[in-house]
Amino acid sequence: MVRRIKITEEELIRLLSNREEKGIEILYDNYSAALYGVIHRIVQQDEIAEDVLQETFLKIWNNFGQYDSAKGRLFSWMINIARNASIDKVRSKEFVNRNKNQNIEKAVFSAGEDLQSGFNPETIGIKKMVQELEPEYRQVIELLFFGGYSQSAAAEKLNIPLGTVKTRSRAALQKLKNYFERI
Amino acid sequence: MDIKDYIASGVVEMYAMGTLSPEEKKEFEQKMLVYPEVAAELRSVQETLENFAESHSRNPRPELRGEVLEKVIGKGSAGKDKGNIIPLDPTHRLTYKYLIAASLAALLISTFASWFFYNNWNDAEDRYVAVLKEKNQMAENYNQVKNSFEHTYSDLLVMRDGDAKVMMLMPIDSTKRYQMRVYWNQYTSETYIDVLALPDPGEGKQYQLWAIAGGIPTDAGVFSIPEDQSMMRVKNINVAEQWAVTIEPKGGSVSPTMDQMILISKNS
Numbered sequence: 172m173v174r175r176i177k178i179t180e181e182e183l184i185r186l187l188s189n190r191e192e193k194g195i196e197i198l199y200d201n202y203s204a205a206l207y208g209v210i211h212r213i214v215q216q217d218e219i220a221e222d223v224l225q226e227t228f229l230k231i232w233n234n235f236g237q238y239d240s241a242k243g244r245l246f247s248w249m250i251n252i253a254r255n256a257s258i259d260k261v262r263s264k265e266f267v268n269r270n271k272n273q274n275i276e277k278a279v280f281s282a283g284e285d286l287q288s289g290f291n292p293e294t295i296g297i298k299k300m301v302q303e304l305e306p307e308y309r310q311v312i313e314l315l316f317f318g319g320y321s322q323s324a325a326a327e328k329l330n331i332p333l334g335t336v337k338t339r340s341r342a343a344l345q346k347l348k349n350y351f352e353r354i
Numbered sequence: 355m356d357i358k359d360y361i362a363s364g365v366v367e368m369y370a371m372g373t374l375s376p377e378e379k380k381e382f383e384q385k386m387l388v389y390p391e392v393a394a395e396l397r398s399v400q401e402t403l404e405n406f407a408e409s410h411s412r413n414p415r416p417e418l419r420g421e422v423l424e425k426v427i428g429k430g431s432a433g434k435d436k437g438n439i440i441p442l443d444p445t446h447r448l449t450y451k452y453l454i455a456a457s458l459a460a461l462l463i464s465t466f467a468s469w470f471f472y473n474n475w476n477d478a479e480d481r482y483v484a485v486l487k488e489k490n491q492m493a494e495n496y497n498q499v500k501n502s503f504e505h506t507y508s509d510l511l512v513m514r515d516g517d518a519k520v521m522m523l524m525p526i527d528s529t530k531r532y533q534m535r536v537y538w539n540q541y542t543s544e545t546y547i548d549v550l551a552l553p554d555p556g557e558g559k560q561y562q563l564w565a566i567a568g569g570i571p572t573d574a575g576v577f578s579i580p581e582d583q584s585m586m587r588v589k590n591i592n593v594a595e596q597w598a599v600t601i602e603p604k605g606g607s608v609s610p611t612m613d614q615m616i617l618i619s620k621n622s
Contacts, residue, residue, distance in 0.1 A: 192423075195427065205410075209490050211412050228422050243370070245452050316371055316403065337364035344403070346404065
C-alpha cells in the first residue's frame with residue numbers, strides 16, 4: 172500500500188493547474204489504485220490496464236485546463252477519464268480482435284468473483300457490501316458505470332423498461348450511499 | 355418541471371456517469387448554476403460513485419509509478435529545459451534496424467545501377483564512335499564519287515559540246531599505238547585534250563601541244579599524263595588547222611623541236 176500524502180482537493184488542483192510535477196506525483200499516490208481498479212475492472216487484463224492507466228494520467232496532466240470544479244468533483248472527473256479511456260479501449264478493433272471470446276458484457280457480468288481479487292485491505296469491507304447489493308441493482312449500476320451503457324441501452328440489454336433502469340440505478344446509488352455512510 | 359422531479363428523474367446519476375447527450379448535459383450544468391440542490395445532489399452522487407470506484411481498488415505494480423510519472427512529466431514538460439529526449443526503446447531499435455537494412459539495400463541497388471548504366475554508357479560511346487567513323491568514311495567516299503562524277507560530267511560536257519571540233523592525233527611512227535584527242539571550240543577558243551596513250555617523255559621532259567595555222571605553230575600548253583585519266587583544259591586557241599605534240603624540256607619551248615614530234619592530226 173502506497174503511503175498517501177494528505178492534501179486538500181483545492182491544494183491538489185492548484186498544483187496541477189500550475190503544472191507542478193509534485194501534483195501528478197501526489198495524484199498518482201492517492202488515486203492510482205482506485206483508477207487502476209476501475210480500468211482493470213473494464214479491460215480485465217494487467218498489460219492493457221497498465222497502458223490505459225498511463226494514458227489516463229497523461230490525459231489528466233495534459234487536459235487539466237478542462238477541469239471545472241463547478242461541474243463536479245476532481246476525483247469523479249478523473250474516474251470518468253479512466254472509464255472512458257477503458258471503454259474506448261474495449262471497443263477498439265484491436266481489443267475486440269484480441270479478445271474475440273471475451274466481450275464486454277461477459278466482463279461486466281463476471282464482476283462478482285473479480286471483486287475478491289484485488290488486495291486492498293482498506294476497501295475489503297466496502298467490496299463485501301457492494302457484493303451484498305441485490306443482483307438486479309448491481310447489474311444496472313455495473314452496465315452503466317463499467318459498461319459505458321446509456322440507460323436505454325442498458326434497458327435493452329437487460330430487457331427491462333427504461334423507467335425501471337432509471338429507478339434501479341437511482342435506488343442502487345442510494346443503497347450504496349447508505350452503505351458507504353455507515354462505514 | 356419541479357426541481358425535485360428533475361432530480362428524481364435520474365438525470366443526476368446520468369450526468370455523473372457521463373451518459374447524457376450534449377444538450378441534456380448543457381441543460382443540467384445550467385440548472386446546477388441556478389439550483390444549489392442540483393449541485394448538492396451531484397456532489398452526493400459523485401461521492402457515492404467515487405466510493406463505488408474505490409471499492410474496486412487494485413494496486414498496480416509498484417514499478418509502474420516510475421514509468422507513468424516519467425512518461426507524463428517527460429511529455430508534459432516538453433518545452434521546459436528538461437528537453438524531450440525519447441529513449442531508444444526496442445521498437446525504435448527495430449525501426450533503426452529496418453532503416454539501416456533499407457539504406458544498405460538502397461546503396462546496393464544504386465551501386466549496381468551505377469555499374470550497369472556506366473557499362474551501358476561505355477557501350478553506347480563505343481557504338482557512337484564506330485558510327486561516327488563509318489559516317490566519316492561514307493562522307494569521304496561520297497566526296498570521291500562526287501569528285502569523279504564532276505570530272506566525268508565536265509568531260510561529258512566538253513564531248514557533247516556541238517560547237518567543238520574533235521581531232522584525233524595519230525603517231526608519226528605508224529608502228530606505235532600512241533593516240534590523243536583534241537576538243538577545240540573555235541567560237542569560245544576553249545581547248546581540251548584527252549590522252550589515250552603516249553610514250554614516256556623521259557627524265558626532265560614534258561609534252562607540249564601545238565596548234566598549227568598557215569604553217570605556223572602556236573604553243574597550246576605543256577602537260578603530263580593526268581593521274582585520274584580525265585580530260586585536261588589547255589590554253590585557249592583562236593585559230594588552228596592542225597594539231598601536233600612534241601616532247602620538250604620541262605616548261606616547254608618557244609618553237610617545236612621537230613625531230614621530237616610524236617603525234618600530229620590530219621589537216622582539217
